[in-house]
Ligand code: FES
């Protein structure tokens with residue numbers, strides 16, 4: 001079985017898996033990192049959104065071989081120990097979540113947006129394509145503005 | 152903190168298992184555990200009578216649910232552990248509606264604990280709870296508000312009594328706050344220190360009467376979800392996130408048409424896929440079991456299955472529509488009268504919760520254990536017992552936090568599937584529906600056709616009739632039995648009963664009738680957030696706008712004049728003022744209003760819609776005003792009404808599914824056009840009205856009124872009455 005080494009939430013991990021093993025399942029089933037959620041498996045819903053070398057990506061559309069030597073950050077790796085990332089804090093302050101299932105992906109998408117664009121307009125925020133079936137969009141938007149101000 | 156206390160059963164160590172053990176021993180050790188003693192709740196100055204007691208006759212569906220729950224409310228449990236935790240065991244499912252936070256507020260407030268010291272545990276299926284473990288009808292807070300307070304007040308009285316005995320002082324001077332009993336001379340003891348002694352108190356020395364609302368410090372306060380931190384850090388666990396050792400993964404090859412069956416299967420290639428452990432035929436398809444999900448998916452793709460067509464294979468949208476239309480009789484001419492008449496069609500809508508249906512099952516020869524987000528766990532357990540041939544008391548169903556439901560998780564389709572597969576392979580199985588499975592084999596809000604007519608004499612409405620035909624609503628998750636249990640068999644099948652218990656006249660429009668014809672077509676249906684009201688109220692409110700228009704009246708002024716209730720008038724006035732009703736707007740853009748009353752609550756929405764490009768309409772702003780009697784958590788209530796607006800604008804403007812030869816065409820959120828950020832307004836203001844009584848329901852409340860407001864805004868923006876929903880119908 002091929003071995004793949006990459007950085008996951010600041011630690012080097014090595015997994016034995018076929019080259020074409022889907023990264024989402026490697027994260028969830030092999031490595032037990034369950035923050036990224038399955039919502040479609042085909043890059044549409046964005047529930048699994050995480051970061052690859054700092055940019056937003058959907059692990060469900062990547063193979064494990066493709067991320068060898070690269071750095072993957074999931075929702076679990078966002079906070080600095082007990083200190084939440086400002087976006088996570090903004091999410092709590094705006095009480096964004098309802099069922100919460102989409103929120104790890106939403107937060108990772110927002111962090112990536114803010115890294116590129118520190119003060120996004122409403123139009124910029126409209127480009128986020130992540131589905132929230134509970135319809136928390138209005139609070140996601142407020143939380144992004146709040147986090148932008150805090151950062 | 153919300154915990155699923157059984158989730159950690161297989162985990163070695165960790166706080167969850169500690170909790171589990173503690174609770175498991177609670178019965179044997181003197182830890183305080185109080186059940187609802189209605190006798191304790193002798194009505195004192197502020198004490199409310201027990202829930203159900205005031206239900207003289209069943210007026211609506213909320214009464215039916217509350218009454219059905221009443222006989223077993225004494226089985227609700229509030230515990231105080233030696234670790235100073237207050238634990239409410241909630242026989243409902245948390246799927247995002249925020250009930251765990253509301254329940255924590257109620258219990259913490261009543262017992263005198265800090266919210267941070269309060270846990271809400273989702274109860275396993277408890278068959279003895281009968282009709283009191285069904286999460287539906289927006290009924291949780293309404294039905295449990297008093298029983299939970301009674302239980303917590305009972306625990307508080309016992310803690311105070313124990314402290315008084317320990318200190319040798321009179322109990323009447325002692326108070327609870329911050330999870331501590333305090334008394335004269337600066338004495339204090341935590342609940343944890345007192346729980347063992349309190350457990351032996353049989354007759355408390357102070358009355359166990361719920362507080363007067365004026366003394367509430369947590370109830371009514373805007374409160375952040377108690378699990379917010381778990382959610383934003385990725386720690387919140389859903390069913391597939393639970394660590395179940397030795398579990399295999401499983402996906403199911405499903406037929407190309409709804410309800411299709413396997414004619415033959417060649418699984419040789421599938422079995423050869425690395426990691427595939429077994430292939431199991433089940434009634435709904437062919438299950439592939441593997442070490443990891445991508446192996447299971449690869450195995451499923453390697454199956455060669457020949458399918459029999461499902462029972463709806465001869466039906467497409469046009470057939471459904473014509474069957475429904477044919478079931479609604481046209482109105483007879485009304486000579487000498489002016490009539491306002493319109494017909495409306497609504498497409499099927501899937502629930503499409505963000506977390507797909509899934510279940511973990513561990514079935515052995517003598518027992519079965521299941522984990523899933525189940526809104527009817529008792530029926531789930533009964534069904535699984537029958538499916539795998541075990542007595543029901545050998546089946547444990549753990550209720551896990553769910554990633555959305557909107558009615559979907561009343562049905563537990565993956566539970567018998569996972570149980571059968573686990574039984575066949577002799578190991579725990581994590582069964583996952585793919586998004587395609589969820590869209591194409593899920594349940595649907597029934598498609599419907601409506602014909603409504605108002606009759607006007609001398610310019611005044613003297614009659615209103617609304618005839619609805621709907622594909623039959625499936626209520627086989629226990630609702631029929633529940634309605635029988637409260638003596639409502641007379642109303643007929645579930646759909647009829649629901650319809651007649653939920654649809655009421657909001658306005659004085661003369662003689663009014665509403666009728667439902669259900670048309671049996673072989674589609675899997677289910678209650679969808681607000682059930683019939685989403686369609687019925689939209690039609691009624693669009694009609695009200697059109698009646699006003701035909702009389703040359705302003706829609707808000709007309710409603711004010713015709714509304715039956717002051718509560719409704721108050722919320723209408725609120726949105727009209729806050730939303731600046733009638734402000735000048737550009738051509739192609741307009742405001743619209745909609746109202747609804749249900750679940751003992753009332754709501755109004757005012758929305759602004761930009762339909763300058765009619766192929767891409769967007770709600771640009773919204774104001775809601777809501778009176779739920781008494782809001783436990785105004786912050787959570789606000790979230791429910793904001794989310795309901797997104798549901799409404801989705802299904803009214805752009806999201807439905809298409810039926811093609813007995814199959815659902817849409818397969819994911821790529822073609823089921825549920826709203827994204829760009830489709831939603833940047834601002835949604837929610838005004839919570841001051842308390843007017845006991846808490847009503849809120850989870851589903853917003854959908855009908857918001858749907859109506861969006862539809863009315865469309866009519867006013869485009870000059871065209873919308874008659875088919877979703878208005879922008881894009882077939883994939
Ligand atoms: S699961 Fe990855 S985008 Fe939907």
Ligand code: FES
Nearest residue numbers: 099100102133134
């Ligand atoms: S919070 Fe439920 S899907 Fe977004």
